Amino acid sequence: MDSGAPEEVECCWKVDNHRCGTILPEARLGNHLAADHDACGADTRRLICMWIIPTKDGSQSLCGASFRRDNLKRHMAIHLGNQKYECPICKRTYSRADTLKGHYKKFH
Numbered sequence: 001m002d003s004g005a006p007e008e009v010e011c012c013w014k015v016d017n018h019r020c021g022t023i024l025p026e027a028r029l030g031n032h033l034a035a036d037h038d039a040c041g042a043d044t045r046r047l048i049c050m051w052i053i054p055t056k057d058g059s060q061s062l063c064g065a066s067f068r069r070d071n072l073k074r075h076m077a078i079h080l081g082n083q084k085y086e087c088p089i090c091k092r093t094y095s096r097a098d099t100l101k102g103h104y105k106k107f108h
């Protein structure tokens, strides 16, 4: 276990053609999606995932997956697992772009 601060993630839910961009602890993402992105309601309600996924060539694609609301957390794990920013020099990974930027400035 990491003894540092809880891992923070960036919400990439599509809002008005942009990523939401809210930074929050990973444990609170489910609540945030329910409160701010209407991912709430009955467990059996079907949701469409509006998570924006950055692609290797620098463009973005929308996840678009459909799943039951009670599977939201499990589904999000896919995106959060992929949400890594890798230092091009030492290959360390960070979950936030600005953390990587800070690392880059300090060490390279």
Ligand SMILES: [Zn+2]
Residues within 6 Å of the ligand: 011, 012, 013, 020, 021, 022, 032, 033, 036, 037
């Ligand atoms: Zn959000």
Ligand SMILES: [Zn+2]
Residues within 6 Å of the ligand: 049, 050, 051, 063, 064, 065, 075, 079
């Ligand atoms: Zn998704």
Ligand SMILES: [Zn+2]
Residues within 6 Å of the ligand: 087, 088, 089, 090, 091, 092, 103, 104, 107, 108
């Ligand atoms: Zn580095």
